[in-house]
Amino acid sequence: MLEIEYDGTDFNGWQIQPKGRTVEKEIMKAIKKIAKHEVKIFGAGRTDAKVHAKAQTANFKTESKIPIDRLPKAMNGLLPKDVSIVRAFEMPKNFNARYHAIGKTYSYHIYNSRIRSALLSRHSYYYPVTLDIELMRAATQFLIGGHDFKSFMSANSNIKNTVRIINSINICKRDKSIYLTFEGNGFLYNMVRIMVGTLLEVGRKKTTPEYMKYILESKNRVYAGCTAPPQGLFLEKVIYP
Amino acid sequence: MLEIEYDGTDFNGWQIQPKGRTVEKEIMKAIKKIAKHEVKIFGAGRTDAKVHAKAQTANFKTESKIPIDRLPKAMNGLLPKDVSIVRAFEMPKNFNARYHAIGKTYSYHIYNSRIRSALLSRHSYYYPVTLDIELMRAATQFLIGGHDFKSFMSANSNIKNTVRIINSINICKRDKSIYLTFEGNGFLYNMVRIMVGTLLEVGRKKTTPEYMKYILESKNRVYAGCTAPPQGLFLEKVIYP
Numbered sequence: 055m056l057e058i059e060y061d062g063t064d065f066n067g068w069q070i071q072p073k074g075r076t077v078e079k080e081i082m083k084a085i086k087k088i089a090k091h092e093v094k095i096f097g098a099g100r101t102d103a104k105v106h107a108k109a110q111t112a113n114f115k116t117e118s119k120i121p122i123d124r125l126p127k128a129m130n131g132l133l134p135k136d137v138s139i140v141r142a143f144e145m146p147k148n149f150n151a152r153y154h155a156i157g158k159t160y161s162y163h164i165y166n167s168r169i170r171s172a173l174l175s176r177h178s179y180y181y182p183v184t185l186d187i188e189l190m191r192a193a194t195q196f197l198i199g200g201h202d203f204k205s206f207m208s209a210n211s212n213i214k215n216t217v218r219i220i221n222s223i224n225i226c227k228r229d230k231s232i233y234l235t236f237e238g239n240g241f242l243y244n245m246v247r248i249m250v251g252t253l254l255e256v257g258r259k260k261t262t263p264e265y266m267k268y269i270l271e272s273k274n275r276v277y278a279g280c281t282a283p284p285q286g287l288f289l290e291k292v293i294y295p
Numbered sequence: 296m297l298e299i300e301y302d303g304t305d306f307n308g309w310q311i312q313p314k315g316r317t318v319e320k321e322i323m324k325a326i327k328k329i330a331k332h333e334v335k336i337f338g339a340g341r342t343d344a345k346v347h348a349k350a351q352t353a354n355f356k357t358e359s360k361i362p363i364d365r366l367p368k369a370m371n372g373l374l375p376k377d378v379s380i381v382r383a384f385e386m387p388k389n390f391n392a393r394y395h396a397i398g399k400t401y402s403y404h405i406y407n408s409r410i411r412s413a414l415l416s417r418h419s420y421y422y423p424v425t426l427d428i429e430l431m432r433a434a435t436q437f438l439i440g441g442h443d444f445k446s447f448m449s450a451n452s453n454i455k456n457t458v459r460i461i462n463s464i465n466i467c468k469r470d471k472s473i474y475l476t477f478e479g480n481g482f483l484y485n486m487v488r489i490m491v492g493t494l495l496e497v498g499r500k501k502t503t504p505e506y507m508k509y510i511l512e513s514k515n516r517v518y519a520g521c522t523a524p525p526q527g528l529f530l531e532k533v534i535y536p
Contacts, residue, residue, distance in 0.1 A: 061417075126410055135411075135417075137413050138412060138413040139410070170376075171300060172376065173347060175302070175376040176302075
């Protein structure tokens with residue numbers, strides 16, 4: 055199992071696609087050079103274009119004899135600067151990074167200033183409207199716990215079981231930056247970004263914290279807020295038993 | 296006077312050059328569109344390729360009637376994402392951002408980890424060797440005050456007065472990041488990067504803190520350490536009376 059950090063800005067997301075750079079493809083190429091055979095990679099989460107990861111996980115099988123503690127440095131020597139292997143672990147033979155994950159943590163960085171920041175432009179969402187953090191915190195209370203999050207799923211997705219459990223949502227403000235952290239047993243397609251977009255509408259008083267209840271009950275994407283843009287989103291951690 | 300933030304990664308430095316993108320050129324183009332006439336720009340410091348700025352300053356003269364408090368947003372609408380105008384001020388007619396500056400603050404970010412970081416690759420120097428921060432702090436004591444910093448100036452520079460005053464050097468460690476902050480009345484060409492490179496040799500015990508004295512006295516570039524790479528350097532602030 056690899057723990058992978060990447061700057062998503064110049065990637066067309068995690069998953070291999072016919073067009074554009076993808077993180078999975080870069081990793082596959084690096085492993086192939088070291089292991090000297092083709093590998094199939096199983097990533098824990100398929101992040102979208104421009105979404106970042108501090109510790110995405112993925113697994114692959116190999117008979118290669120390279121010591122596991124040498125693997126990160128060996129792979130980093132072959133990988134482009136915007137991907138790095140942070141750690142590597144030997145796992146039981148049947149391990150699957152996706153199916154054995156019991157939870158994930160995502161964070162979202164809002165740059166809440168009247169003027170945009172050049173240095174943070176790749177890693178945050180510039181949002182120049184005044185926000186009431188306390189109202190946003192109040193709204194998160196309605197999202198915590200087990201709920202059918204269908205309203206917070208991209209309309210393009212057609213997954214059937216849309217019930218997920220959110221363990222915690224933290225909002226912290228430091229200077230002009232607001233960091234939202236979501237921990238849950240899993241997230242639907244675009245779920246974090248739609249939650250952020252909806253919490254921003256609460257923060258700017260376009261809607262109330264209590265309205266979250268109504269959005270959840272409606273089970274209809276149109277009642278939630280906009281999908282916040284990808285560059286503010288970080289897959290922080292994949293949780294295993 | 297403009298206060299300018301930029302991500303230096305994709306720039307060939309501040310100053311207009313025959314080849315490559317430069318920050319000065321981007322700013323000149325944006326002002327021209329707003330003021331409807333050509334302008335000459337005077338920047339406080341000429342940062343090198345890949346060096347960043349949080350608040351570089353520059354001045355220009357115009358008869359344009361655009362309100363000063365609208366200028367940052369108007370310019371940011373025209374500038375690329377990696378440059379932003381943070382603030383703008385009306386100044387006395389004879390003001391010059393470079394000649395009226397009485398000091399500058401630079402910071403340098405070292406990512407001191409065994410494994411490189413993809414997310415920090417544009418904004419830090421990845422340095423995987425163990426460092427003794429206390430030795431580095433001891434070494435800074437010899438650099439503080441007024442000295443002839445000729446040994447800490449790029450050999451390509453032929454400036455005559457190489458005496459500068461350093462008011463403070465702070466070193467702070469947070470997780471795997473080490474931040475060095477230098478405040479002084481002015482800095483010679485590559486001076487901060489050469490001081491960082493030399494302090495790193497102290498930190499890794501290749502040389503001693505006391506050796507700083509000898510380097511200063513030698514007035515010879517060859518005795519100081521390597522020039523640390525540009526991507527870790529940030530022009531933090533230009534100081535005026």
